[in-house]
Amino acid sequence: MSTQFYNSLTRKKEIFKPIEPGKVKLYTCGPTVYDTAHIGNFRAFMFEDLLKRYLLLKGFEVNHIMNITDVDDKTIKRSFDENIPISELTKKYTGRFFEDLKVLKILPADNYPKATNHVPAMVRMIENLVKNKNAYIADDGSVYFAIDSYHDYGQLINLDFSQQKRSNRILADEYTKEKPQDFVLWKSWKEKEGDIFWDSPWGKGRPGWHIECSAMSTEYLGNHFDIHCGGVDNLFPHHENEIAQSVCATEEPFVNIWMHCEYLLVEKGKMSKSQGNYFRISDLIEKGFSGEILRYILLNTHYRSKLNFTMDKKHEAEQVIQRITDLYDRLLSINNTVENNASLPKEYSQFERALDNDLDTPVALAIFFEWVRKTNIKLDSDSLQEKEAESGVYFLDKVNSIFDLIKENIEVPKEVLDLVNVRQKARQENDWVLSDKLRYKINDLGWIVEDTLTGQKCKPLKS
RNA sequence: GGCGUCGUACCCAAGUGGUUCAAGGGGGCGGUUUGCAAAACCGUUAUUCACCGGUUCGAAUCCGGUCGACGCCUCCA
Incomplete structure (x- = not known):
């Protein structure tokens, strides 16, 4: 069976075929570094880690880019609230983000471009859009994308704007925009923003949120690349707008497969600070969760299903991780080397087939646990051959290259x-x-x- | 108002037309083993997939309706 992924654009599973054989160009929307990311944010990053690890297991060369949004409304507001320079604020939270990634054993991306380092590329892209008559300049010097200029607008979320409710926010914006749903490419500078601005053909200002991903993905991966990911909340407007900008600016196809992971809920509800169900990774570590425990919890639900994060999932994860780690130790005590010509148990192909089916981790784990049980039986009866131990270790290494659940050996005091x-x-x-x-x-x-x-x-x- | 998702055992969670499809994990109970434990293993825990109709030789899986939970419609992973 060939690898299939669910494409949000076509709303069905598609056989995965990279543009360039053997190589995958992957762009994943990264954090806005105005505050510490929470477990919900990390569900998306964990899903992307899973995707990338699987592509690597399949032998693809993966070029993974994750952006860091270090200038936008939230970062600006926060820096004023805390009365520190925006660069200091974003440096602090970027650091936190990388610490959390490490705790969760998420493989690093090949590059983490920052928005503030790529403003000229964004300006060039906006110039193209203006030239192509996809964008217009408002009286205050802001530049907007005209959604009517792009016929396929709304494809990702299937929106029909004539049927939409109009929020107060949209109504309030109508003064400067030709059409309420037009979105901003370049925000003109306002005095209260102080020294946070860049020069542009339209005067002082800063980029809109969506343009950074379009500009940076193009810069690092080219106009047309394989996979773009994020959480479902990025479907609209963020990714919809990225498509519009990129396709209109480059006049080429943009992304082949869009993949989105579902929400993480806490105690069946959306996370919010006021309800006290808002968890940072550091909060959870304090409560006794480990990176492995969080990995198991996040990967044991299919990425397109809602995941209800609860404290009592910790116990299940602990049991499972210990069981796997114990088995690994038992096998290593029989055979601790894996030769180049080592074979894999027959369960491996089933394991791979499950993941080929749009990263079906629950099924992959189920297959794996069946093998765990069988292998323990053989170990109990002392009937496991050395060759089998070798292929067992090999299988566990493969499983671990995806899930990364085996605990590190801690030295006994x-x-x-x-x-x-x-x-x-x-x-x-x-x-x-x-x-x-x-x-x-x-x-x-x-x-x-x-x-x-x-x-x-x-x-x-x-x- | 428009678009869309979901409802599977005590809990978590796959499966989306048919031969072990009611997986797998956790928990409970009973057992093998053990000096006792722990771990591991065995048995047990849904004649049934929110409810009601329909299509079909056959449905958890398709269609219609009802109830319930939820998401998006310019902050948001």
Whole structure:
């Protein structure tokens, strides 16, 4: 079966075929660095990580670009509120963002272009749009995109503007725009914005939000590239507007496949600070979540289904991660090298087929768990051949290259090891009272000791 | 008002016309194992997929309706 992805543009699954064989050009909408990103934001970034990891597993060379929005209404407002320069604000939150990515083990993009570094490219694109009569200049020096000039406008979300409700906001904007739904490409400078402006053919100002992605994706990936991703909330207006801008400015096709992940809800509702159900990654780490736990929670629901994030999902994830990590250790104790000619268990092709089907991670995990059970049975009965252990390790490496759930080995502290050694002696002397006492002592230090056929095994206590 | 999504066991969550399709995980209960545990494994936990009709030889899966949850219609991953 060939790899299929659901394309938001055509609203169906399509066989994936890159423009250039073997290479994938991927653009994913990044954060606006005015505040710490929350778990909902990271659902989208985790989905994109999944997509990218799968493309890499399939042997594609992936060029991944993620933008950093470091100038817009929110960043400007925040910098004034906090009375610090905008560059200081965005530097701080960009740093936080990268820390969180690391915690979540999200693979870094090849490039993280910043909007403020690419204003000239945006200006050039807007000039093109003006030249092509897709944009017009308003009295105040702002430049707007005329949606009537692009016949396919509305394709991503299937909007018919004659049937739309008009919000107060739209009505308020009608003074400067020819049509209420026209969107801004260039915002003219206002005095209260101080020194935050760039010069342009239309006077001082700053770029509109949508144009940065059009300009930067073109600069790094060319006019026409393979995949563009984001959360569903980017469908409209952001991505719709990007298409309009790019197609009209370059007069070439823009993106082949648009992929969007669904919302993450908290306790069945939308996240909001006022309700106290707003989680940053650092909040969750404090509550005992780890990167692996969050990865499992985020990847165990299909990316196009709504995901309800609840605290009690932590336990399930912990169990699963420990089970996988234990199995990996068991296999490594039999065979810890994977030769170049190593084979894979038959479950691997089923695993791959599930992911080929629009990244169906729940099915892929289900197949994997069946194999986990079978492999544990063989290990229990001591009937696992060395070759099988090798292919097991190989399979786990492949699974881990997608999900990245196996815990890093933490070194057992000397304090604990000493107790384990004393316990070893007690056990040889059948001193069960002391043995149990030492086990509790080890527990108090935050470790679990298990008695296995091959001796005592230590692992960190779950939080 | 327009466009669209969803409702599967105690919880999470796949499957979207038919031979293990009612997966898989967590939890509970019972068991094997263990000095006792833990881990692992075994059994059990939905004759049924919100409800009502229809199409079909056959539907959780398609169609119509009802109820309920939700998203978008220029802040938003």
